[in-house]
Amino acid sequence: MDIQQLMAVDAVAVGPYDLTAGIDFLLAAGSKGFPWLSANIVDRNRAPLFAPSLTITRSGIDIGILGLTGSNAPLPQGTHLADWREILPRQLQDLKRSSAMVIILSSLSSSENLEMIRLYPEIDILITADRSQGNIPPTITGGTLMTQTQSQGRYLGQLIINWQPGYPWGHDLSQDQARLQQQLGIIERRLLRVERRKNTSTNIDPEYIRRLEREKEEITKQLDGIVAQQEKMKTGESPLNRYTHSFIGLSSNLQNEPRVTDKINRVKASIAASHLRRQTGESPVCK
Structure with missing residues (x-):
């Protein structure tokens, strides 16, 4: 999370694997400014625990970004995963009032994502997170452009769009x-x-x-x-919103960012120290 904030990431949807360290860990990071989004992780009163969405402005365009968390998320008692079919209509209605473009970040299943964009053609871009599929080149389904980058940071996905409201998508x-x-x-x-x-x-x-x-x-x-x-x-006889894309493979021989390298080294040192304590039977509480 520290590294992503150094990269000035605008929004991250909470996925099931993000919750491994517990929901309180993510909520604490969110309170310190990390842009976690989830419209469907809710409490007993059906109130979202994270910000459902946010709006940013790029190139003079107001862009609404909404996060949806997929199933099998390890949630504590008193919280649950609401059905996105119940959550999404009102959230989209609110976003469309404040945004010219709507982007969904989703870790739902492939079938649910396809159902979503059939039901809600007002979604302009859907970025998915299916660990089994790897890099998915952009595809146009109805009025929505759908794509994803492989998990675990092996690739950087780049999507460049030339866009204006009201026009359909067309490949560059x-x-x-x-x-x-x-x-x-x-x-x-x-x-x-x-x-x-x-x-x-x-x-x-x-x-x-x-x-x-x-x-x-x-x-x-x-x-x-x-x-x-x-x-x-x-x-202007055939106006289209156009895009280009690329998947950039990341490797260890790329130039390092000193601040990122420092944080990675600190994490590695912490892991090594924890491993050593387990081997020697030393309690971390006594340290």
Whole structure:
């Protein structure tokens, strides 16, 4: 949590694994400014224990962010996980009044996430936390863009959007264009090699040539379609909210941030000391 605050993280939804150290631990961090969110962890009176949502402003856009906690969360007596279907309608209503964009941070199951965005198309972005699926490239379902980054900090997920209220999502076509141009270049090089071999070899498969030519024609047609769509987007005939994304693999050879390194070293030293006390039978209370 200290490291994430150094990174100026705006919001973190409480997930089942976050509760391993107990809910009081997270509540104490929240009281000191850590941005835990959960709209569906509630007390006996159905009052949320954490802030359900918050609103930030980026590039002149008010963005509402809401957290939903998935099942199997280890909660103490007197608290429980409310059904998101009962919680979400009112929360979304409040967020839409104060925000132009709505983002949900969810550790619900995949089926529940899909049900949610079918029921509430006003959700603009859904960032999920399914440990079994790893990195999930953005997909558009209805009016919602859904994605996630692999757990345990192995990757940094980057989502860059060009967005304005009221328009539907559309993938940034420049990525598709680059991919198709790369495929076209490969096919053209293969055709060139075949053409050169014609003069020196009779063992040329005509069906192979025809297949390459069909692939070239199909890719060229797709590229023409992308160019036409890009022109429409420029003139406003086909306005879309566009995005690009990348998953950046993190490794130990990246440049360190001194403050982060210091905190990691302190945690490691604390773990080592605790392990030593257990081995020697020394009570940490007497230390």
